[in-house]
């Protein structure tokens with residue numbers, strides 16, 4: 009109920025941030041979304057917020073290295089982190105982004121949860137595991153959100169859930185419950201809204 013109410017009000021783009029000095033005042037809680045490029049992050053944020061193109065800005069070249077802030081009505085900031093794992097990205101760009109990510113994750117006291125999106129067709133890859141390790145070190149609670157569930161059958165669903173559960177055993181900062189979603193079908197969206205609305 010709280011989740012439905014929170015997302016019944018409009019969610020708006022606030023700003024794109026490229027350095028810690030650009031972060032908005034830490035005057036409310038925030039949750040962030042991380043994941044490999046193409047994992048379905050924009051689609052998930054759009055589904056959560058009932059918007060078609062809210063999170064598209066983060067996918068246009070030039071904005072990809074920005075941390076994008078969205079405001080909810082009387083609720084937490086929604087924070088869209090740049091997609092990682094772009095093979096083509098220049099080394100210097102990757103290094104700059106990793107430095108910003110590190111400072112952000114360890115230096116943002118109001119950050120309550122990091123949703124790490126994992127494509128259900130691929131499971132946790134090495135590049136995801138690097139992020140999970142960084143999250144452990146930052147001591148910020150993260151939760152895995154499986155995406156694109158409509159693309160796999162029930163048997164593969166069980167397999168990927170098992171793979172993720174096993175991988176999470178090595179990560180002390182992991183929240184045990186995995187969220188299963190399909191932005192296409194709307195599966196898991198209410199669950200995710202409720203998790204966000206109930207964070208304290």
Ligand code: GDP
Pocket residue numbers: 043044045046047048049050051052067091155156157158159189190191192193
């Ligand atoms: P991002 O790069 O992580 O922001 O990924 P996008 O949200 O742009 O999605 C990447 C591709 O996956 C697009 O072609 C989407 O239409 C598709 N996609 C995203 N979510 C889903 C889903 O739940 N189901 C299906 N079938 N396709 C999806």
